[in-house]
Amino acid sequence: MSDVMTGRAHVYPRADINTDEIIPARYLMVDDEAELARHAMEDIDPGFGSKVQPGDFVVAGANFGCGSSREHALWALRGAGVAAVIADSYSRIFLRNAINNGYLALEVPGIAAAVTDGARLEVRPTEGLVRDLDTGRDHRFAQLPDFAVEIRRHGHLLDYLRAREAAGESR
Amino acid sequence: MPGMTITEKVLAAHSGNDRVELGQLIEAELDLVLCHEITTPAAISMLERRGMDRVFDPAKIVAVPDHFVPNKDIQAAALASRLRDWVKRHGIDRYFEVGRNGIAHVLIAEEGFVVPGSTIVAGDSHTCNAGAFGCFATGVGSTDLAAAIYAGRLWFRVPGSMRITLTGELQAGVYPKDVILEVIRRIGVDGANSLAMEWVGPALEEWSMEDRMTLTNMAIEAGAKTGVIAADETTRAYLAERGVTGYPEYRSDPDAVYLSEEEVDLDSLEPVVAFPHLPSNGRPVGEGKGIRIDQAYIGSCTNARLSDLREAAAVMRGRKVAPGVRMIVVPATSRIWRQAMREGLWDIFSEAGAVVANASCGACLGGYMGVVGEGEVCLSSTNRNFVGRMGHPKSEVYLASPATVAASAITGEITDPRPFVEAARRVRAA
Numbered sequence: 001m002s003d004v005m006t007g008r009a010h011v012y013p014r015a016d017i018n019t020d021e022i023i024p025a026r027y028l029m030v031d032d033e034a035e036l037a038r039h040a041m042e043d044i045d046p047g048f049g050s051k052v053q054p055g056d057f058v059v060a061g062a063n064f065g066c067g068s069s070r071e072h073a074l075w076a077l078r079g080a081g082v083a084a085v086i087a088d089s090y091s092r093i094f095l096r097n098a099i100n101n102g103y104l105a106l107e108v109p110g111i112a113a114a115v116t117d118g119a120r121l122e123v124r125p126t127e128g129l130v131r132d133l134d135t136g137r138d139h140r141f142a143q144l145p146d147f148a149v150e151i152r153r154h155g156h157l158l159d160y161l162r163a164r165e166a167a168g169e170s171r
Numbered sequence: 172m173p174g175m176t177i178t179e180k181v182l183a184a185h186s187g188n189d190r191v192e193l194g195q196l197i198e199a200e201l202d203l204v205l206c207h208e209i210t211t212p213a214a215i216s217m218l219e220r221r222g223m224d225r226v227f228d229p230a231k232i233v234a235v236p237d238h239f240v241p242n243k244d245i246q247a248a249a250l251a252s253r254l255r256d257w258v259k260r261h262g263i264d265r266y267f268e269v270g271r272n273g274i275a276h277v278l279i280a281e282e283g284f285v286v287p288g289s290t291i292v293a294g295d296s297h298t299c300n301a302g303a304f305g306c307f308a309t310g311v312g313s314t315d316l317a318a319a320i321y322a323g324r325l326w327f328r329v330p331g332s333m334r335i336t337l338t339g340e341l342q343a344g345v346y347p348k349d350v351i352l353e354v355i356r357r358i359g360v361d362g363a364n365s366l367a368m369e370w371v372g373p374a375l376e377e378w379s380m381e382d383r384m385t386l387t388n389m390a391i392e393a394g395a396k397t398g399v400i401a402a403d404e405t406t407r408a409y410l411a412e413r414g415v416t417g418y419p420e421y422r423s424d425p426d427a428v429y430l431s432e433e434e435v436d437l438d439s440l441e442p443v444v445a446f447p448h449l450p451s452n453g454r455p456v457g458e459g460k461g462i463r464i465d466q467a468y469i470g471s472c473t474n475a476r477l478s479d480l481r482e483a484a485a486v487m488r489g490r491k492v493a494p495g496v497r498m499i500v501v502p503a504t505s506r507i508w509r510q511a512m513r514e515g516l517w518d519i520f521s522e523a524g525a526v527v528a529n530a531s532c533g534a535c536l537g538g539y540m541g542v543v544g545e546g547e548v549c550l551s552s553t554n555r556n557f558v559g560r561m562g563h564p565k566s567e568v569y570l571a572s573p574a575t576v577a578a579s580a581i582t583g584e585i586t587d588p589r590p591f592v593e594a595a596r597r598v599r600a601a
Contacts, residue, residue, distance in 0.1 A: 016360055016449060020557040025536040029239070029246035031213040043564035063361040066394060067557060068536070069296040070210065071312035091394055092365045093296060097312040147196060147326065157314050158221055161322060 004124050005083050006133075007055040010048070011117040017044075017060050018067035019094070023076040031072065033079030040076035054081030057121055061087065061112040065094025065105075074101060084123055086111050086130055086141075099144075102152035106130065106141040114139065174424020176332045177401055178367040181307040181421055185290050193428075195329045199307070201231065202289035204319045207275050208236040210294030212253040214317035226261040227323030233265040233284055234258045235275040238532045243539040273504025273530040276300040276472040280384060281504055283413030287402035287420050292319050297472050297554065299390040302367075303383035304410075305402035305420060310391060330367050330396045331430035332423075333358075337372035339438035343596065344589030346482070347378070347385035348474055348552070348572035350435060352443040355393045356453030357433065364394035366430060369423065374437055375400060380409045381476040388473045389554050392450040444550075444585055445570035448558045456575060459585025466549040467492070467580035468561075469573050470501030470528075471535040474552035477507050479573040483552075484516040485595040486577035486588060487523045493583030498525035499541040501533040525580070537561045543568065550579050 021044045023036060030036055041048035058077060064087035065073060074097045077085065084104035088111060098105035106123070108130060115121070120133040130139040144152070154160040172190070175183065179191050186197035206214075211234070218224050226232060236254055239247035251269075258266040267278060276297050279285050287305040292298060294316035301308035309327075311319070319325050335354060341347075355362070368390045375383065387398030402420045410416065442456040469475060469483050480502060492498045500520050502508045508530050511517060517527045526541075534541035535553040543549045543562035548569070551561065556568035571579070574588035581591070 018555075018557045020536075020555070020560050024559050025538060028209050029244075029250060031216065043559040063364070063394065066360055067296065067391075067555060069294060069310040069312050071213065071314060074312070089361070089364070091361065092396055093310060093312060093391075096315060100312065100314040100318075145196070156217075157318050158217055158223060158321070161318055162221060162223060 004122055005055065006120065006122050007057050007083055008053065009057050009059045009115050009117065009119045009121050010052060011059045011112060011115055013061050013112040015061040016063045016066050019065060019070050019073040020067055022065065022073040023070065028070060028072055031075065033075045036072055036076035037079030040080045049080055052080045052082060055083045056081060057123065058082050058085045059087070059111055059115050060085065062089045064090050066091035069093045071097045074098060074103060078103060088112050099148045099151060100157040102155050108139045108141045111139055173428050174426040176367065176369060176423045176427040176429070177305060177399055177421045178307055178332055178369065178397065179329060181288055181290065182327065182329055184288065184419070191329045193329055193331050196326060197329060198324045198326055199290050200324050201292055201319055202286070203279070203284060203291040204232050204316070205275050205279060205291065205293035205298065206232060206234040206254065206316070207238060207293070207295060208240065208250045208254040209238045210313045210316060211257070212250050213313040214294060214320060215253060215257050217314065217317045218321060223321050226263065226320055229261050229263045231323065232263045232320070233279055234263055235267045235272050235278055236269060237272060237274045238536070239538050240269045240272070240531065241529065271505055273507065274472045274475070274532055276388070277476060277503035280304070280380065281506055283410060283415040286415060286418045287406060288418050292316070292325060296391045297388055299395065299397045300384050300388040300472055302387040302390065302397045302399040303380060304406055305400060307397060307399070309397045330365055332367040332369050333363050333431045333433065334369050334371060334429040335433045335435065337370065337374040337435050337437055339436050340374060341437045341440070344574060344592035345440050345442055346572040346574060347382045349440055349443045350437065351386050351389045352445050352450070352453045352570065353435060353440060354433060355389065355451045356443065358393055360392060360449055360451045361394040363390065366395050368393065368395045368398045370398070370400045376403065376405070378405070379478060380405060381478045385473060389450070392554055442572060442575050442587060442589065444575065445556060447556055447567040447569065450555055450570060456571070456585065456587045459569065462585045463548065463583055464496060464550045464579055464585065465547040466541060466543060467496055467498040467576050468534055468541055468549055468551040468553065469576050470499070470533050471553040472503060473554040474573050475501055475503040477510055479552065480507070480511050480516050481514070483573040483577040484519045486574050486591045487581070488519050488595065490523055490581050492524040492580045496580055496583050497541070498523070498580040499528060499534070500525055501528045501540055502530050504530045534561050550576050550585060552576050
């Protein structure tokens with residue numbers, strides 16, 4: 001996996017931050033990440049787009065990404081420079097979308113209550129660790145399953161499929 | 172070894188396994204890949220960029236523009252064109268153009284494309300709707316859709332199942348929508364996270380396919396991977412009418428293991444309204460008394476089928492939409508539109524002062540055809556009421572059955588439909 005990532009936490013402690021909030025449907029006609037990024041979290045935090053710095057993290061409560069299957073939600077966050085999402089738990093489709101994009105959606109129960117908005121975090125993917133540099137506390141997350149690591153290595157599910165096909169494996 | 176659930180059986184059959192275990196990673200062959208104009212263009216772009224512009228089997232694709240059509244603006248036109256061009260390029264026959272289209276999930280059932288024992292994916296979270304036919308149907312994002320289009324198979328973790336047993340009988344004015352809102356109220360919007368919500372019970376035998384689809388349609392609102400109801404005589408009859416025969420009918424084994432159980436006694440169920448801003452925020456309809464509404468919306472893949480329109484029309488017959496209220500009726504498919512017209516339903520709604528629109532997803536997701544403004548309240552037969560779902564972030568959406576929406580359109584406030592439904596039945600019986 002990748003090196004240590006460092007950035008600031010943008011904390012949304014509420015449960016059920018849903019895909020309508022992450023990227024409203026009125027922007028679904030766009031698939032350009034930079035464009036989507038400008039509208040990320042618009043209806044619940046209009047300042048999000050301008051305050052996020054590349055490499056920052058979104059920290060959220062349980063069931064993050066619930067609602068629609070729109071992958072635009074992921075693209076909007078990634079386009080805004082969010083390096084990883086760290087949440088108490090995820091809704092299934094959002095988690096799938098993250099895995100398929102080699103994007104880190106880390107599950108750390110209790111994280112939303114433990115981290116202050118604006119805190120500096122260090123994410124160590126290979127160690128399964130989120131270190132809160134402000135409090136000094138470490139939070140552990142379960143390792144990504146092997147197939148997710150494989151997809152991440154190739155970058156994207158389609159790249160993984162293409163590589164597998166080229167290697168002569170149909171399954 | 173314990174028996175398998177219906178979901179496990181379908182996935183085992185599609186992954187070359189005799190058995191599958193909970194949590195097992197599999198690759199399942201896909202029988203149907205459903206594509207609409209919002210999430211497919213991005214999937215097409217992903218494939219083109221990688222020199223992977225291929226369709227594994229055009230005969231297993233169905234393409235339907237349904238969200239922002241007839242084109243709501245220039246960007247929507249571009250999306251619809253992208254889908255149309257791709258369909259033409261790859262020789263996909265099952266493409267349903269505007270005027271012959273409808274909300275994808277309702278259309279595929281109506282056309283007889285949903286077959287028991289099959290696997291279905293679409294780039295849309297309400298794909299679970301099809302599970303009412305005893306298949307495995309789940310919603311995915313654009314990347315998964317692209318992989319499905321390209322390879323005709325997708326990775327899955329075998330889900331656990333939640334069993335919901337329905338006993339008793341729905342009372343007049345209480346509907347499948349009330350049942351699903353009640354269950355989501357109990358378990359929460361992640362109460363079935365990653366599970367298959369499997370519905371069983373003697374009550375279901377009396378339910379039409381349309382009734383059943385309302386239950387499986389909203390499985391996603393509890394965080395479920397899918398909703399499923401085993402096929403039976405009703406399913407067979409529905410499919411036979413459409414010339415569809417010769418499919419496997421899986422059922423859960425009596426000793427299959429369920430991760431959780433719920434039971435709903437329909438005899439005592441009252442109409443439910445989900446208050447803003449979560450589908451799980453269900454309350455008895457009586458708690459809505461006094462809450463004035465600006466818009467009454469009947470639409471979406473959840474509740475704009477023919478039976479929904481008939482129930483709403485029965486309430487509206489001879490009555491008027493309250494002053495200050497806009498009522499909008501958006502049927503789910505072009506076929507439903509025509510049948511409703513033949514049955515005189517459009518006269519009823521129009522005479523009452525409601526708008527009758529073309530088949531579309533419409534305002535369910537704040538697209539068009541009744542976007543809700545700042546400070547406005549909409550009571551809707553749709554499936555989600557998150558902040559900003561149907562329009563302005565400072566608008567409010569309440570979810571209910573079509574009959575509840577119709578009764579509320581008449582009074583101008585959230586209203587129990589039962590007196591209206593009972594009155595309508597007395598009139599018909601007279």
